[in-house]
Amino acid sequence: MDEKYSFALRKLALLGAMDDYIAISSRELGEALEMSQQSASKRILELLDEKYIVRDLGARRQRIKLTQKGIDDLKKEYNEYRRIFELTDHMTIHGNVVSGMGEGGYYICQDGYKSQFQSKLGFTPFEGTLNIQVDPEDVGKLDVVRSIAGITINGFSSDGRSFGDVIAYKAKIRNIDCAIVVPERSHYVDTIEIICQYHLRRTLSLEDGDHIDVKVNL
Amino acid sequence: MDEKYSFALRKLALLGAMDDYIAISSRELGEALEMSQQSASKRILELLDEKYIVRDLGARRQRIKLTQKGIDDLKKEYNEYRRIFELTDHMTIHGNVVSGMGEGGYYICQDGYKSQFQSKLGFTPFEGTLNIQVDPEDVGKLDVVRSIAGITINGFSSDGRSFGDVIAYKAKIRNIDCAIVVPERSHYVDTIEIICQYHLRRTLSLEDGDHIDVKVNL
DNA sequence: ATTACTAGTAGACGAGTAA
DNA sequence: TTTACTCGTCTACTAGTAA
Numbered sequence: 001m002d003e004k005y006s007f008a009l010r011k012l013a014l015l016g017a018m019d020d021y022i023a024i025s026s027r028e029l030g031e032a033l034e035m036s037q038q039s040a041s042k043r044i045l046e047l048l049d050e051k052y053i054v055r056d057l058g059a060r061r062q063r064i065k066l067t068q069k070g071i072d073d074l075k076k077e078y079n080e081y082r083r084i085f086e087l088t089d090h091m092t093i094h095g096n097v098v099s100g101m102g103e104g105g106y107y108i109c110q111d112g113y114k115s116q117f118q119s120k121l122g123f124t125p126f127e128g129t130l131n132i133q134v135d136p137e138d139v140g141k142l143d144v145v146r147s148i149a150g151i152t153i154n155g156f157s158s159d160g161r162s163f164g165d166v167i168a169y170k171a172k173i174r175n176i177d178c179a180i181v182v183p184e185r186s187h188y189v190d191t192i193e194i195i196c197q198y199h200l201r202r203t204l205s206l207e208d209g210d211h212i213d214v215k216v217n218l
Numbered sequence: 219m220d221e222k223y224s225f226a227l228r229k230l231a232l233l234g235a236m237d238d239y240i241a242i243s244s245r246e247l248g249e250a251l252e253m254s255q256q257s258a259s260k261r262i263l264e265l266l267d268e269k270y271i272v273r274d275l276g277a278r279r280q281r282i283k284l285t286q287k288g289i290d291d292l293k294k295e296y297n298e299y300r301r302i303f304e305l306t307d308h309m310t311i312h313g314n315v316v317s318g319m320g321e322g323g324y325y326i327c328q329d330g331y332k333s334q335f336q337s338k339l340g341f342t343p344f345e346g347t348l349n350i351q352v353d354p355e356d357v358g359k360l361d362v363v364r365s366i367a368g369i370t371i372n373g374f375s376s377d378g379r380s381f382g383d384v385i386a387y388k389a390k391i392r393n394i395d396c397a398i399v400v401p402e403r404s405h406y407v408d409t410i411e412i413i414c415q416y417h418l419r420r421t422l423s424l425e426d427g428d429h430i431d432v433k434v435n436l
Numbered sequence: 437a438t439t440a441c442t443a444g445t446a447g448a449c450g451a452g453t454a455a
Numbered sequence: 456t457t458t459a460c461t462c463g464t465c466t467a468c469t470a471g472t473a474a
Contacts, residue, residue: 058438256458259460275458449463450465
């Protein structure tokens with residue numbers, strides 16, 4: 001995102017335009033951005049053009065709200081700052097062990113993925129994944145992890161079915177090497193799937209509800 | 219901080235210039251900032267002029283490092299993002315009860331402060347403070363709290379001694395109203411002092427080392 | 437009040453180039 | 456190779472003003 005847009009978008013977000021429409025005149029925005037009313041008006045038109053905001057131009061006062069694109073791009077910047085100020089070489093994600101629907105296990109058993117795990121991660125995973133429901137306050141960390149380049153496990157086709165790319169992030173649970181696997185095209189989730197050469201649930205005597213820390217390498 | 223400086227400073231920080239000198243040519247910085255070598259060179263001179271960075275201009279390659287001012291100003295931006303993405307109406311700070319040096323108690327007993335606590339916070343504090351050592355991962359939250367306008371308790375002079383301004387932040391511990399008090403001119407600390415109308419230590423049966431959550435109003 | 441056009445200007449930018 | 460100067464261009468700004 002162009003820096004001139006970032007600054008204006010940030011101010012709008014601070015004024016609450018992320019949650020709902022806020023009434024703000026171009027003069028007021030100009031003041032907040034330390035520029036003239038005319039320039040602020042122009043900036044608003046540019047932000048509209050770039051689809052960072054939507055506007056409800058009423059008779060007296062315009063009302064402005066960030067679009068999802070605006071929020072997403074602002075969040076990317078936020079994640080850059082997190083990388084600067086929070087990260088060292090790893091990030092610990094806290095969560096609880098939950099039972100998955102067994103889907104992950106089916107996928108990682110596919111030979112197309114399996115061979116890549118060995119070469120790219122250094123281990124062949126146990127046939128099943130450990131599902132961890134991430135603590136609400138740590139869900140944001142997942143964005144940071146996603147913004148870091150993970151290891152791409154290429155998709156493939158088999159028996160007329162196509163399997164998409166999967167991104168793997170090397171991690172450790174109680175010093176055992178493992179990896180978080182996330183489908184390339186995945187929506188927002190608060191549950192992560194872990195693969196490991198061992199049966200983590202048995203090796204670590206884990207049960208549903210147990211609290212656990214996952215240390216992700218960055 | 220001017221937005222054009224913020225962008226360049228952020229890139230330098232991402233490249234590690236916050237911890238130590240990094241070798242980066244103006245051409246390389248220009249690439250990162252999507253501008254020409256000439257403009258990047260000019261930007262570096264501006265950043266030097268504004269004291270955001272220091273430079274070690276070697277024969278072949280210049281080495282750049284952020285100054286404390288650069289780091290501080292960048293952190294202010296980071297805190298803006300935290301306010302956008304993390305805050306609701308409160309922030310919970312985790313820590314452990316520790317024994318203070320009794321200093322806080324001496325200060326809040328001063329009548330000059332005491333009367334203001336009643337009018338500005340709605341309670342007269344118990345004669346003593348509860349000291350909490352903030353968990354390392356929550357120390358950053360203190361910056362966010364500090365960046366929010368708290369309630370200023372004005373300083374005064376008494377018996378030829380001058381007492382400086384104190385900033386109070388309304389908070390709750392296990393649903394009991396209290397406040398975090400921070401001297402206006404204070405350096406970085408990982409311990410916070412809490413005032414409350416009750417003797418928190420006794421009321422909540424707290425002992426040194428007990429883990430406790432402080433919910434700060436924002 | 438507003439928003440946003442046009443016009444004029446200041447400043448940011450990159451090309452060329454010196455050191 | 457560097458850094459960073461000068462200089463021409465062009466963008467981004469503000470003032471004036473219309474709607």
